[in-house]
Amino acid sequence: MTITINSxxxxxxxxxxxxxxxxxxxxxxxxxxxxxxxxxxxxxxLLVDSRAVLQDHIAGVTRSGxxxxxxxxxGLSAEREQGITIDVAYRYFATEERKFIIGDxxxxxxxxxxxxxAASQADAAVVLVDATKLDWQNPxxxxxxxxxxxxxxxxxxxxxxxxxxxxxxxxxxxxxLAFAHIRAALAQFAQDAGITxxxxxxxxxxxxxxxxxxxxxxxxxxxxxLLQVLEQLPNQPTDTALPLALPVQWVEKTAxxxxxxxxxxxxxxxxxxxxxxxVGAQVQVFPSGQRATVxxxxxxxxxxxxxxxxxxxxxxxxxxxxxxxxDWLLAAPxxxxxxxxxxxxxxxQSPWPGQRELQxxxxxxxxxxxxxxxxxxxxxxxxxxKAKVRRVVHQLDIHTLAAQDAAELAPNAIGHVELLLQEPLxxxxxxxxxxxxxxxLVDTASHKTAGAVLVN
Amino acid sequence: MNARTDTAALQxxxxxxxxxxxxxxxxxxxxxxxxxxxxxxxxxxLFSGGKDSLVMLKCAEKxxxxxxxxxxxxxxxxxxxxxxxxxxxxFRAEELGAELIVRSVEDSMARGTVRLAHPGxxxxxxxxxxxxxxxEEFRFDALIGGARRDEEKARAKERIFSHRDSFxxxxxxxxxxxxxxxxxxxxAPGEHFRVFPISNWTELDVWQYIARENIxxxxxxxxxxxxxxxxxxxxxxxxxxxxxxxxxxxxTRTVRFRTVGDxxxxxxxxxxxxxxxxxxxxxxxxxxxxxxxxxxxxKTSEASMEKRKKDGYF
Numbered sequence: 001m002t003i004t005i006n007s008x009x010x011x012x013x014x015x016x017x018x019x020x021x022x023x024x025x026x027x028x029x030x031x032x033x034x035x036x037x038x039x040x041x042x043x044x045x046l047l048v049d050s051r052a053v054l055q056d057h058i059a060g061v062t063r064s065g066x067x068x069x070x071x072x073x074x075g076l077s078a079e080r081e082q083g084i085t086i087d088v089a090y091r092y093f094a095t096e097e098r099k100f101i102i103g104d105x106x107x108x109x110x111x112x113x114x115x116x117x118a119a120s121q122a123d124a125a126v127v128l129v130d131a132t133k134l135d136w137q138n139p140x141x142x143x144x145x146x147x148x149x150x151x152x153x154x155x156x157x158x159x160x161x162x163x164x165x166x167x168x169x170x171x172x173x174x175x176x177l178a179f180a181h182i183r184a185a186l187a188q189f190a191q192d193a194g195i196t197x198x199x200x201x202x203x204x205x206x207x208x209x210x211x212x213x214x215x216x217x218x219x220x221x222x223x224x225x226l227l228q229v230l231e232q233l234p235n236q237p238t239d240t241a242l243p244l245a246l247p248v249q250w251v252e253k254t255a256x257x258x259x260x261x262x263x264x265x266x267x268x269x270x271x272x273x274x275x276x277x278x279v280g281a282q283v284q285v286f287p288s289g290q291r292a293t294v295x296x297x298x299x300x301x302x303x304x305x306x307x308x309x310x311x312x313x314x315x316x317x318x319x320x321x322x323x324x325x326x327d328w329l330l331a332a333p334x335x336x337x338x339x340x341x342x343x344x345x346x347x348x349q350s351p352w353p354g355q356r357e358l359q360x361x362x363x364x365x366x367x368x369x370x371x372x373x374x375x376x377x378x379x380x381x382x383x384x385x386k387a388k389v390r391r392v393v394h395q396l397d398i399h400t401l402a403a404q405d406a407a408e409l410a411p412n413a414i415g416h417v418e419l420l421l422q423e424p425l426x427x428x429x430x431x432x433x434x435x436x437x438x439x440x441l442v443d444t445a446s447h448k449t450a451g452a453v454l455v456n
Numbered sequence: 457m458n459a460r461t462d463t464a465a466l467q468x469x470x471x472x473x474x475x476x477x478x479x480x481x482x483x484x485x486x487x488x489x490x491x492x493x494x495x496x497x498x499x500x501x502l503f504s505g506g507k508d509s510l511v512m513l514k515c516a517e518k519x520x521x522x523x524x525x526x527x528x529x530x531x532x533x534x535x536x537x538x539x540x541x542x543x544x545x546x547f548r549a550e551e552l553g554a555e556l557i558v559r560s561v562e563d564s565m566a567r568g569t570v571r572l573a574h575p576g577x578x579x580x581x582x583x584x585x586x587x588x589x590x591x592e593e594f595r596f597d598a599l600i601g602g603a604r605r606d607e608e609k610a611r612a613k614e615r616i617f618s619h620r621d622s623f624x625x626x627x628x629x630x631x632x633x634x635x636x637x638x639x640x641x642x643x644a645p646g647e648h649f650r651v652f653p654i655s656n657w658t659e660l661d662v663w664q665y666i667a668r669e670n671i672x673x674x675x676x677x678x679x680x681x682x683x684x685x686x687x688x689x690x691x692x693x694x695x696x697x698x699x700x701x702x703x704x705x706x707x708t709r710t711v712r713f714r715t716v717g718d719x720x721x722x723x724x725x726x727x728x729x730x731x732x733x734x735x736x737x738x739x740x741x742x743x744x745x746x747x748x749x750x751x752x753x754x755k756t757s758e759a760s761m762e763k764r765k766k767d768g769y770f
């Protein structure tokens with residue numbers, strides 16, 4: 001699609017604007033790939049060709065009359081001095097279809113820390129593949145380690161959509177053959193790893209082919225451009241089909257201005273982690289175990305309505321119960337269906353039982369290694385508890401995610417650990433419920449965010 | 457009180473601009489505003505009366521209800537503000553029932569903690585000193601600001617919860633990873649956080665939201681006649697603080713301000729846009745960034761904002 005000022009302005013015009021687009025929430029995506037793969041150039045190309053870069057910024061990166069796209073993405077003076085990218089930068093552009101937020105994570109040695117940071121917020125990831133670095137004439141070519149690594153990390157963090165952008169095809173002798181072989185290798189790798197691929201697009205970031213503007217038929221490819229793919233990708237699905245779980249962020253002590261809120265009742269605000277907050281639902285407070293019924297649900301802006309996972313809700317209960325920040329409102333326990341010959345009625349079970357011992361995958365971010373025996377602060381939902389690392393089970397090979405023996409986790413390593421919590425938490429596997437399965441570990445002395453925890 | 461925008465002037469059709477991405481931005485902002493209220497003991501919200509802080513205040517109104525904003529509003533006054541903006545600031549704080557604290561650079565100058573190189577120097581950069589003094593005076597542990605990542609390269613790198621040491625310094629190389637929405641708000645005594653709830657908004661989002669929510673703004677934001685001189689491609693307003701230089705021609709132009717700050721370093725742009733909707737359309741077609749078009753002080757060095765942030769600036 002060609003993007004022009006007029007078409008954007010026409011879209012914004014009240015007379016022609018419609019709310020029919022159901023995918024016009026902003027898409028947050030990250031770009032992966034090492035510096036030489038042309039990542040900065042690709043981002044620069046997306047920004048420039050979609051007119052997100054204004055003249056004064058373009059003038060700032062013009063050297064000898066040539067626009068250096070890569071310079072657009074290196075913001076800090078230390079980065080320009082050293083020619084490296086230090087940290088995740090967030091960039092914005094919009095087409096008439098959609099707003100985009102790019103989490104631009106550097107591909108350098110601190111890749112794990114930065115990638116995990118950026119990927120934790122992302123709906124999608126674009127993994128850049130440099131065609132010139134591959135033995136493209138070989139139909140059974142080997143992918144680069146970083147392609148596998150980045151894809152596996154994105155998969156581990158449950159980023160919903162993965163797009164391969166095969167770059168620098170303008171610089172190989174037979175781009176159609178190269179693209180066919182690389183695409184086949186990517187598909188085989190993804191299948192072996194259990195990764196679903198949303199699209200594989202041949203691009204030239206330098207020349208701008210298939211990034212924003214289509215280069216029809218190039219490399220034998222007739223599909224959508226990278227931007228068109230991004231415009232159509234879904235947002236990260238939320239865990240709405242699960243039993244309700246809401247971490248209490250803030251307790252509103254006085255009656256709110258909302259007319260329907262009963263006088264004197266407290267409103268428990270928080271972003272729904274799983275399920276749907278709806279009137280009439282039976283809930284149990286974690287950890288106190290008190291039961292209540294949901295009397296009213298407000299959305300983030302205090303309008304009465306049911307609220308699904310991923311959005312903030314204000315919950316009013318039908319009775320006074322003791323609830324503080326850090327507690328959870330969980331779906332009340334359900335009676336377990338007993339077998340016909342079982343005369344004992346089993347006790348109802350919470351759909352989100354408390355856990356004190358956790359097996360977890362940890363992406364280690366601190367400069368000090370993670371060592372068994374140390375106690376950290378853990379933040380889960382809005383609750384802080386002490387967590388002791390009981391054992392490093394093993395480290396994951398960063399290229400294959402295969403298990404290796406290890407006694408500690410070095411900076412940027414990923415591994416499996418056993419954690420012992422000071423108090424139980426309603427933690428659940430990250431693969432089942434993102435919010436309930438995610439924690440951070442914080443160093444008790446330095447207060448640094450030291451680890452990203454995915455509950456197994 | 458004539459600073460308030462006549463809301464009838466906002467086109468009734470502006471609500472058609474509503475769309476899901478504004479709802480998502482609003483939701484995120486409200487989530488962050490509540491997190492600050494709950495996680496910190498003595499937070500404050502930086503409030504200048506400008507459009508970004510008015511958008512934040514609108515979100516705070518939704519987050520907490522009118523009359524219930526659980527932190528004071530803090531203004532660092534350079535003494536060089538447009539009166540329409542300070543009037544509007546006072547009006548809006550009273551309307552919301554919020555406590556307003558004003559601390560001024562002139563008081564810091566009287567104390568001797570701010571020394572100007574020459575009397576005409578912009579006081580904008582010296583706000584950091586007064587700000588840090590206010591932080592110490594009130595022992596604030598979190599300051600909410602309306603900065604956006606699209607404004608400036610250094611901002612694009614900053615976290616939503618940005619840790620500052622006891623000198624108020626930002627250390628870009630030692631930022632805490634910000635994972636999911638698990639915000640690590642732990643600090644040692646004397647340290648504090650700067651929190652940016654509208655980090656992910658762009659100038660366009662802000663104007664779309666102003667149009668959608670009928671947010672009243674100081675009239676300076678809309679087209680008006682003003683005496684200006686052209687200087688190095690910028691339109692410099694003619695005021696007692698910014699008189700014309702020798703040989704400069706005073707002209708009356710139809711202008712509006714894209715950003716409103718210290719008089720000595722804020723320039724209007726030529727524009728006939730009389731409503732938020734007009735500005736949305738104009739912003740879509742803009743060729744120059746907000747800061748590039750309007751700020752005299754950012755041009756001195758490519759890294760001026762980064763340097764100032766490291767020194768404790770917002």
